[in-house]
Amino acid sequence: MAYQIELVEDDDFSYIVPGLFEAMGNDYEFMNVLYPGHHTPAGQSKIASRFCALKNASAKGKWLKAVEIATGKIVGFAMWTVIDEEKPPEKELDGPPGTWPSEEEKRYCRELHRALLVDRRREIRENDLPIMMLNMMAVFPQYQRRGIGKLLMDWGLDLADKMQALCILEGTLPGKRLYLKGGFIVQRDFYLDAGEEFAGRPRDHVVFMVRPRPVKAITDAN
Template sequence: MRLEVHPILEDDFPEMVSAQWTSFESPFSGLIRAAAPIFNNDRVASLATSVDVQLAQHRTAQPESHWIKVVDTDANGKLVGAAQWFIYERNPFEKAEEFVADWWPEVLHIAFTIPEYRRRGVGNMLMEWGTQKADSLSLECWLDASDYGRPLYEKHGFIYIMDHFLEPDIDEKGLSDIEKEELKNLRESMLPIHVAAMWRPKGGRYIEGMTEKPWETDVNEP
């Protein structure tokens, strides 16, 4: 087994998304069905739709979106893990009107490793790629962590900030009995969806009481 990190090309998206689904279904995470639902019980067609959606999102998010993959060169370049990092070298909030932000981070949007390659260093390779980029640009990092991924992120300098519990707010008025039953089954199979917001300071070194948290800083201070 010889593992290498490479950028993901557009032709890699079908293999990447298939591996993504496998990873988030083993063990099952409701996040995958919330982000990539299976329509009409047709997994093949729904997977193809997810490929199209994620590729379109990646194209739209240029130049900030960076998909990377870890491949096993001893297994014909098999994709064994991947991650999407958003690197903001300019302020993504500059058009916002409701609040002011004078800091902007690097964001890990998603990361995964297929089951048979877990605990072999794949996750570390995906994290090192992004955190090294962040450190070279003197950027902070953010992510939302599953319970499964949180220990890996803590290892790479992320600290826990707060919990999020995700649940769709759907008005059932007007739904048929079949649709209501389908929604009930989805909630039972997917929920609760829990993630922890995590932050990594510049350089990845956090000292309680000393490291400045940007959201606690008064931007109006001279």
């Protein structure tokens, strides 16, 4: 089968969200807390609305779908962010009213988010623009190991090379091998720590990775 990368349309999210969380399962604590109820139709509907609102709020987000050419079926998803004009403010995580079942869960999610973004925020502060971030990527379970993840990654890397952009990501161990093949380098391998208050909760294993911006070719004018 052949696949191609296309931009996500608003109506696609109702299909993408269930596939995304089926691919991730319940293995990632941060995603479980960031998107409560992601395993239920009601929760998935809320997440689809959140994604749609984010997509339409800024042209800097590149929302991608991998499509099986023969059938038109969506088989994977990725979201890249382009930072090329000004550096974003370091905002505290928030969500629509009712996103979290309690203030404690909201506070927990904010602590995880803060811990996750330490390296990202440092890289953005310390480096010149443009910078690109791979925020999310997943290949739906029945289509894994067919090169689809590489297609989603390469779409962003091709754009990064054209822009001479530094690339950064927070990845999971299953994706690490693919990212290494794409030229990313592990900067830190760590477990998410939400602080003493939440010491008994599960801790995600994360790799923060950077892909250096490509070196411009120097032509001899002589």
